[in-house]
Structures are given as C-alpha cells and as structure tokens.
Amino acid sequence: MNVPLLDLKAQYRTIKDRVLEITRQVYDSQYFILGPRVEDLEKKIAGYCRTGHAVGVSSGTDALILSLMAAGIGPGDRVISTPYTFFATAGAIARVGATPVFVDIDPDTYNLSPDKLEETIANLPDDALKTVKAVIPVHLYGQCADMDPILEVAAARRWVVIEDAAQAIGAEYKQRRAGSMGDYGCFSFFPSKNLGAFGDGGIVTTGDPQVYNRLKILRVHGSQPKYYHKVVGGNFRLDALQAAIVAVKLDYLDGWTTARQDNAARYRGLFASAGLTDRVHLPVEKENRHIYNQFIIRVDADRDELRSYLGEQGIGTEVYYPVPMHLQDCFSELGYQIGDFPVAEQAANQTLALPIYPELTESQQAYVVEKIGAFFSR
Ligand SMILES: *Cc1c(COP(=O)(O)O)cnc(C)c1O
Numbered sequence: 001m002n003v004p005l006l007d008l009k010a011q012y013r014t015i016k017d018r019v020l021e022i023t024r025q026v027y028d029s030q031y032f033i034l035g036p037r038v039e040d041l042e043k044k045i046a047g048y049c050r051t052g053h054a055v056g057v058s059s060g061t062d063a064l065i066l067s068l069m070a071a072g073i074g075p076g077d078r079v080i081s082t083p084y085t086f087f088a089t090a091g092a093i094a095r096v097g098a099t100p101v102f103v104d105i106d107p108d109t110y111n112l113s114p115d116k117l118e119e120t121i122a123n124l125p126d127d128a129l130k131t132v133k134a135v136i137p138v139h140l141y142g143q144c145a146d147m148d149p150i151l152e153v154a155a156a157r158r159w160v161v162i163e164d165a166a167q168a169i170g171a172e173y174k175q176r177r178a179g180s181m182g183d184y185g186c187f188s189f190f191p192s193k194n195l196g197a198f199g200d201g202g203i204v205t206t207g208d209p210q211v212y213n214r215l216k217i218l219r220v221h222g223s224q225p226k227y228y229h230k231v232v233g234g235n236f237r238l239d240a241l242q243a244a245i246v247a248v249k250l251d252y253l254d255g256w257t258t259a260r261q262d263n264a265a266r267y268r269g270l271f272a273s274a275g276l277t278d279r280v281h282l283p284v285e286k287e288n289r290h291i292y293n294q295f296i297i298r299v300d301a302d303r304d305e306l307r308s309y310l311g312e313q314g315i316g317t318e319v320y321y322p323v324p325m326h327l328q329d330c331f332s333e334l335g336y337q338i339g340d341f342p343v344a345e346q347a348a349n350q351t352l353a354l355p356i357y358p359e360l361t362e363s364q365q366a367y368v369v370e371k372i373g374a375f376f377s378r
C-alpha cells in the first residue's frame with residue numbers, strides 16, 4: 001500500500017471545478033496584483049480569525065518580516081522566540097537585523113514554554129533585557145502556544161507579540177483564534193499548510209487599525225500616496241489569483257479540519273489497540289482547538305531507522321525539524337551550544353510526522369500503525 005505524507009491531488013479532485021472557474025474569472029479580468037480579490041480574501045480571513053483586519057502578503061515568511069518592520073524592530077533589538085520551528089521564524093528576525101533570543105519548549109506541545117521564558121528573562125543581563133522588543137510564539141503543528149502567560153509578560157514589558165500562526169489557521173486557545181491574540185498574526189498559504197494556495201502567499205492579521213495602515217503602506221514599498229515614501233517598505237504583495245483560489249478553499253477549511261481531527265482520533269484508537277502507546281508518544285492536546293497541520297509522534301527508539309523502514313513500506317513521513325535554530329550554522333555567532341535547549345534537541349532527534357491529511361483513508365491509517373508495530377516487533 002502507498003500512503004503519501006500529503007496528497008494534494010486528492011484534495012484538488014474535490015474542488016477542481018470551482019478553482020478552474022475562479023481562475024478563468026481572474027484571467028478574464030487581467031487584474032493580477034492586490035485589488036478586489038485580495039480585499040475580499042482579507043475580509044474573509046479577518047472574519048475567520050475573529051480579528052479586525054487582515055493584509056494579504058507574498059508568503060508566511062514575508063508576513064513575519066513585514067510585521068517586524070511595522071513594529072519598528074531592527075538592528076540593536078532582540079526578539080524572543082522558540083528554537084524548534086520552521087527556519088522562517090528565526091530567519092525573519094535576523095533579516096530585519098535584530099537578534100533572536102531562544103527559549104526552550106514545552107515537552108508536550110513543542111511550543112514555547114512560559115516557564116522557560118521566565119527563566120530566560122531572569123538570566124538575561126539587564127542591558128540585553130532592555131533591548132528585547134518582541135516575542136514570537138509559534139503555534140506549532142496546529143496547536144496554539146500557551147498564550148496567556150506569554151501575553152502577560154509581554155504586556156508588563158511592553159513587548160510586541162507576533163504570533164507565527166503559519167501552521168495554525170483556525171486553531172483556538174481558550175475560545176480565541178490563532179492570530180487574534182497578539183498584535184500581529186502571521187499566516188502562510190504555502191501549499192502544504194491547511195489552507196494552501198497554488199503557489200506562495202500569506203496574510204497578516206491585526207486588531208489595531210493603525211497597525212493595519214502601517215502594514216498596508218509597508219507592503220507597497222512604504223508608498224502613501226503613490227510614489228511618495230515616508231518610510232522604506234518592500235514588495236510584499238499578494239497575487240489576485242492566489243487570493244481568489246484561497247478564498248474558494250476557505251469554504252472547505254472547516255470540513256478539512258474536522259477530517260484531520262477525526263484522523264487524529266482514529267490514530268489514537270489504532271495505536272492503543274495495537275498496544276503501542278508505551279513506545280510511541282502521541283500528540284498531547286492541551287489547547288483547543290488543535291487543527292492538526294501535522295500529526296507528530298515521538299519515539300525513544302532510533303527515529304531515523306523507523307523513518308526509513310516506513311519508507312520501504314510505502315509510507316511517507318517527515319522530520320519537522322531535524323536541526324533546532326540555535327544549532328544552525330548561520331546562527332553560530334549567537335554562541336549557543338548543544339545542550340542549551342534540551343527539550344527542543346530531544347524533539348529534533350525523536351519526532352516524526354505521520355500522514356494526517358483530510359482524504360487519508362481508514363485502511364491507510366491502519367496500515368501505517370500496523371507497520372509501526374511491525375518495526376517494534378522486529
Ligand atoms: C510555513 C511556515 C512559515 C513560512 O511560510 P512560507 O509561506 O513558506 O514563507 C513560517 N513559520 C512556520 C512555523 C511555518 O510552518
């Protein structure tokens with residue numbers, strides 16, 4: 001049996017007619033960049049995320065960079081974030097000239113740990129602490145970070161809060177949606193995200209009308225009015241074509257999320273009946289609502305061996321992420337060492353993403369669990 005990690009063609013079959021129709025309309029209009037399609041998507045995403053405004057941008061990475069620029073963060077500033085994330089989170093901090101400060105993660109959710117945040121603050125020298133301007137919690141794999149204590153610390157210290165919600169559209173924390181809790185919410189429409197475009201795209205959410213204005217100006221080279229620049233921005237624009245396709249797909253998102261959650265529940269049942277829950281640590285749901293961009297298991301056994309065994313059985317898996325940010329070569333000047341963030345390092349060595357996409361079938365899931373069982377009884 002073949003079980004890919006993700007099967008975008010299976011999803012495309014169910015939406016093909018509507019996507020082709022909207023694509024034809026955009027082609028007929030010959031209106032390609034920003035404009036009414038993008039504005040329509042911005043309204044829909046702001047509504048979906050229960051926040052005041054949204055600004056369509058060129059990618060999730062650019063959503064982060066634009067937010068940092070709008071917050072006025074640059075050289076000399078420090079930004080706190082997690083070492084266990086996709087590179088873009090830390091990369092964006094470095095790209096605006098600021099310095100990332102990493103804080104270890106919670107072993108259950110893999111998200112930035114509020115306790116470790118307190119420890120980091122206590123251990124930072126005063127002159128360094130003074131330069132911290134923002135914190136970027138990441139809602140990893142589709143589950144929100146423990147936001148209340150993070151928001152509390154940020155409010156007390158006047159830090160800007162930028163949520164990296166690239167993997168978490170529609171995820172909730174105490175009834176609040178990802179992207180509606182901080183000053184900025186950054187989303188990605190990379191095709192493998194739960195709401196993917198047919199190319200690159202992203203969006204920034206905010207509840208603050210002034211922030212919204214700044215984002216819109218910086219998105220078009222800082223121009224306002226056209227050809228007059230009080231600030232230097234960049235080209236962070238979203239294509240009308242991507243916006244139109246994402247708007248169509250948004251109609252299906254809740255159905256896909258439910259299917260992912262059902263698949264997660266089915267995996268739990270299958271792993272339990274197979275007697276594998278001692279050897280395979282399943283995702284821990286601490287915050288509602290988990291949208292399962294990824295279903296991540298952690299094993300004490302040799303993860304890479306398990307991965308290659310499953311590959312031989314036709315099962316696609318992935319390691320998100322093998323090298324934590326503090327051990328990346330490009331950040332060696334920050335002076336971090338192996339052992340600085342043991343929980344992140346353990347996650348990098350022991351976790352594996354299993355197929356969880358909405359169209360995955362029951363028999364495919366049973367096959368995945370059966371083969372993991374076979375690996376452990378070899
Ligand atoms: C995908 C992702 C991004 C970057 O989004 P792109 O659209 O690929 O630029 C940023 N942060 C996290 C956590 C992501 O998963």
